[in-house]
Amino acid sequence: MSRPTSARIDFAALRENLRTIRRQVSAARVWAVIKANGYGHGLIPVARALSEADGLAVSSLEEALLLREAGIHMPILLLEGLFEGDEIHAAYEAKLELVVHAEATLALLESTPLLWPRLWIKIDTGMNRLGFRMHEFPDAYGRIRCLSATAPGLMTHLASADQLRNPAVEEQLASFERVTRGHPGPRSLANSAAILQYPECHADWVRPGLLLFGVSPIPGQLVESMGLRPVMTFATAIMAVKRVRKGDRVGYGGVFEALQDGWIGIAAVGYGDGYPYHAPSGTPVWVGGRIVPLAGRVSMDMIAVDLGADPVSVGDPAILWGRELPVETVARHAGTIPYELLCGVAQRVRHDWVDVPEENANHAETVDRLSL
Numbered sequence: 001m002s003r004p005t006s007a008r009i010d011f012a013a014l015r016e017n018l019r020t021i022r023r024q025v026s027a028a029r030v031w032a033v034i035k036a037n038g039y040g041h042g043l044i045p046v047a048r049a050l051s052e053a054d055g056l057a058v059s060s061l062e063e064a065l066l067l068r069e070a071g072i073h074m075p076i077l078l079l080e081g082l083f084e085g086d087e088i089h090a091a092y093e094a095k096l097e098l099v100v101h102a103e104a105t106l107a108l109l110e111s112t113p114l115l116w117p118r119l120w121i122k123i124d125t126g127m128n129r130l131g132f133r134m135h136e137f138p139d140a141y142g143r144i145r146c147l148s149a150t151a152p153g154l155m156t157h158l159a160s161a162d163q164l165r166n167p168a169v170e171e172q173l174a175s176f177e178r179v180t181r182g183h184p185g186p187r188s189l190a191n192s193a194a195i196l197q198y199p200e201c202h203a204d205w206v207r208p209g210l211l212l213f214g215v216s217p218i219p220g221q222l223v224e225s226m227g228l229r230p231v232m233t234f235a236t237a238i239m240a241v242k243r244v245r246k247g248d249r250v251g252y253g254g255v256f257e258a259l260q261d262g263w264i265g266i267a268a269v270g271y272g273d274g275y276p277y278h279a280p281s282g283t284p285v286w287v288g289g290r291i292v293p294l295a296g297r298v299s300m301d302m303i304a305v306d307l308g309a310d311p312v313s314v315g316d317p318a319i320l321w322g323r324e325l326p327v328e329t330v331a332r333h334a335g336t337i338p339y340e341l342l343c344g345v346a347q348r349v350r351h352d353w354v355d356v357p358e359e360n361a362n363h364a365e366t367v368d369r370l371s372l
Helices: 011-023 035-039 045-049 061-069 085-093 104-108 136-146 167-180 192-197 327-334 338-343
Strands: 005-010 030-032 054-056 077-079 097-100 120-124 154-155 189-190 234-245 261-269 284-287 290-293 303-308 317-321 350-354
Touching: 005 011, 011 045, 011 192, 035 045, 035 338, 045 061, 045 350, 054 061, 061 077, 061 085, 077 167, 085 104, 104 136, 104 284, 120 136, 120 167, 120 338, 136 167, 167 189, 167 290, 189 192, 261 284, 284 303, 284 327, 290 303
Parallel strands: 005 350, 030 054, 054 077, 077 097, 097 120, 120 154, 154 189
Antiparallel strands: 005 234, 234 261, 234 317, 261 303, 284 290, 284 317
């Protein structure tokens, strides 16, 4: 019998989330951002499930080539562009769209005389990460225009879109409008948070990532209010149930002390699977139909949960995050963000890619197992 720890990926929820986002952005086209192994959900299966998107966006050439090798012919945008000259021909032959964000990248492309279907120019409007400074934009635009068969795409990234009516966002939007005025080309400004909070910047293309996977990019706001469904359920099972007495200590360092007689459940998951090591006692875990608190330190392969006076049975399910327990809630307790938890699910965890319509979401017998 195999270890019970798994990440269950619901394609029906993923596709419905994409449709919900489309309704939110009206006429804007959608770059489905699936970098970092599809935010931990599986790059190629996720890409195939998102065939209704207008294009896919990834970070690295390696990710893009994996998609092409898997027979995926949709437009693919390389968000971080190229790093070395020997990547140019591979990217060109794969018909990728590139983001050009720095003089070094632009010079690299100019050194190899190719006419790209479309290049995108990234403008730094205030995040101070990637992108040409605004005073550099006119020259960079003209040079990139010479390398592209169509007008370059115009892109920026908003630093504080998760904060409603933040003046810094308003300043970035105004700066982008001012610097790009009179320069033709499709525009893309909105990430997941901006899609929700700044509809005025939906423009021609939006770039949802976290939203696609049914996770909120807005602190304190859960996806149910947005009409989205979590795509990943990270789950395991109870492997042992222990009786404890008042004063007994549990786990490494004995940091958890039982305040009364009761029961401790041991679940087969730990930081070796991607469960956050720094999650403190009290972090919620869904066990046997109820929420119970984490008890003591997270081990590599196990966690302990405080069952109180009501024990469960060995083999009962334990859900670390998913529909029953939002990953946003777990991340808040663990002092991190949902992105890190999703992307951190370990390679050894079995991934089950399933397709469960909403009306059948609680019936395991409707599941179709899908492979890479």
